Amino acid sequence: MAIEVRLPTVLRAAASGQANVSVEGETIGEILKALADQYPGLGSQVISPDGSLHRFVNVYLNDDDVRYLDKLETKVIEGDVVSILPAVAGGSL
Amino acid sequence: MLTISQIYLDEMIAHAIREYPFEACGLISGEKDLVKGFYKTRNDAASARIYTVNPLDHLRADRDAEAKGLSIIGVMHSHTHSEAYPSATDVTQAPDPGWHYILVSLKHKDPVLRSFTIVEGNIVEESVVRLNC
Secondary structure (H helix, E strand, O other): OEEEEEOOHHHHHHHOOOOEEEEEOOEHHHHHHHHHHHOHHHHHHHEOOOOOEOOOEEEEEOOEEHHHOOHHHOEOOOOOEEEEEEOOEEEOO | OEEEEHHHHHHHHHHHHHHOOOOOEEEEEEEOOEEEEEEEEOEOOOOOOEEEEOHHHHHHHHHHHHHOOOEEEEEEEEEOOOOOOOOHHHHHOOOOOOOEEEEEEOOOOOOEEEEEEEEOOEEEEEOEEEEOO
16 A cells, blocks of 8 residues: 655655655555655655664654554554654753 | 845844744745745654754645745744754754855854855855834
């Protein structure tokens, strides 16, 4: 099942400049794995070496942050849209 | 160079003051160096020393900007007790080399607002051109 994945500007260079890509998968984890296989430069920016979601990105299934769903095990269905955005943080420390 | 309406600058300073003693944060939309929107976002860290833009606020801002044919082009946050200059944390966590990083300092009697680019760890201050509209 092909799912649309929306990429932030900072990751588009690693996906041939595309803002939206279509990848196959039944779960968020499978989709991100397929994304990394298709665009190797994206993999390390989205998935940590331990296999978890990288802390510098947020991944959404439609309107929900997948960290508050089943994380990488979150299931997707036809018509879902996955969005990736950079985590934005900082401070005076 | 960042070109921005005085209205948005006023909103940023008001947001910083309203959120005090916590750091305030928000996102700007626009095209390249021209700001066309400002989104106040929640600071999930609820801290006087760090900020984390609420992820759902970010998603909503991103979608709204895209619906208007714009992009998120930067982030604003406040420093409550230090200068309007990126900290080491700001530099290491800067999410996008193409973004503008606006700092509002409440350290002094009058708020100070400055804008920077952060590319591969290098901080460069940019001029802020204020539009009276």
